[in-house]
Amino acid sequence: MKVAVVGATGLVGTKMLQVLAERNFPVTELIPVASPKSVGKTISFRGNEYVIVSMEEAIQLKPAVAIFSAGGSTSLEWAPKFAEAGIPVIDNSSAWRMDPTKKLVVPEINADALTKEDLIIANPNCSTIQMVVALNPLHKRYGIKRIVVSTYQSVTGTGVKAVEQLHGERRKQVAGESVDYPMAYKYPIDLNVIPQIDVFLENGYTKEEMKMVKETCKILRDDSIRVTATTVRIPVMGGHSESVNVEFETDFDLNEVRSILSEVSGVVVVDDPANQQYPMPMDAHERDEVFVGRIRRDESQPNTLNCWIVSDNLRKGAATNAIQIAEYMMGAGLIA
Helix, strand or coil: CCEEEEEECHHHHHHHHHHHCCCCCCCCEEEEEHHEEEEEEEEEEEEEEEEEECCCEEEEEEEEEEEECHHHHHHHHHHHHHCCCCCCCECCCCCCCCCCCCEEEHHHHHHHCCCCCCEEEEEECCHHHHHHHHHHHHHHCCEEEEEEEEEEEEEEEEEEEEEEEHHHHHHHHCCCCCCCCCCCCCCCCCCCHHHHHHHCCCCCCEEHHHHHHHHHHHHHHCCCEEEEEEEEECCCCCCCCEEEEEEECCCCHHHHHHHHHHHCHHHHHECCCHHCCCHHHHHHHHCCCCCCEEEEEEECCCEEEEEEEEECCHHHHHHHHHHHHHHHHHHHCCCC
């Protein structure tokens, strides 16, 4: 199968190539696409070298599917052109997520909604993905009324520039090196916490926070769920963490909650406080699962659960989810 990866040289694009290889996706020909300055260069995939091509050339090569991770403006311009050529696009940017004509897909939850008519498919925000994977089975059992979520997000969610800033600050602070490094953030990130991800909106929330609010309802197919979020950048690698408070329609049993989560494919329960066992970003790094722990009742009000959710934002939060969508489409005969 011919597969185009648009944004192949970026942090997520590179991870997509890695995940395609790991999952043995049937790529017979890779079509790597990147910015004009990268066209003509080569990248390695499964031991072979592939020449990076332009958007126009990628369309002419007629891939069976194109997986985009090149930013919203690029997607808005080029995804429709791929679609017009009959090439399904799985897009990792925020460009199409809230478009009512486009599906916003987490395969474990709503891939069944996809049809051959869906030529632009949106990959959700990384923080939303890991939360809904864990909460969906509980929503089916108890009915979610309200979610209060605070995130603790890895610098990898910002990109290579943020990783370089963190490493540069760490070398300067710890080793005393005099090094130049880019500033992805307005403030230092090492030994700091920045309570802002993306731009602020008129309502005082950031764009990232409102993504979680709106995307959660769309993916779970329930507009009655109330969601409020605070998203925070912290100086870690490996994955995003979330403190989640969920109010249900009905009461629950904690042992049943753990049992339900333990039976969900792609979810791992790590919840043994007596032995200080709980999910951490360092454990989620390079893993595709969503890890859940610190499962306990909110004693301040009825029918409310607290939990801690962790996942590798570059994998399940981006690359893996997109490739799982492609796998579903292939299995359903939507691409070949």
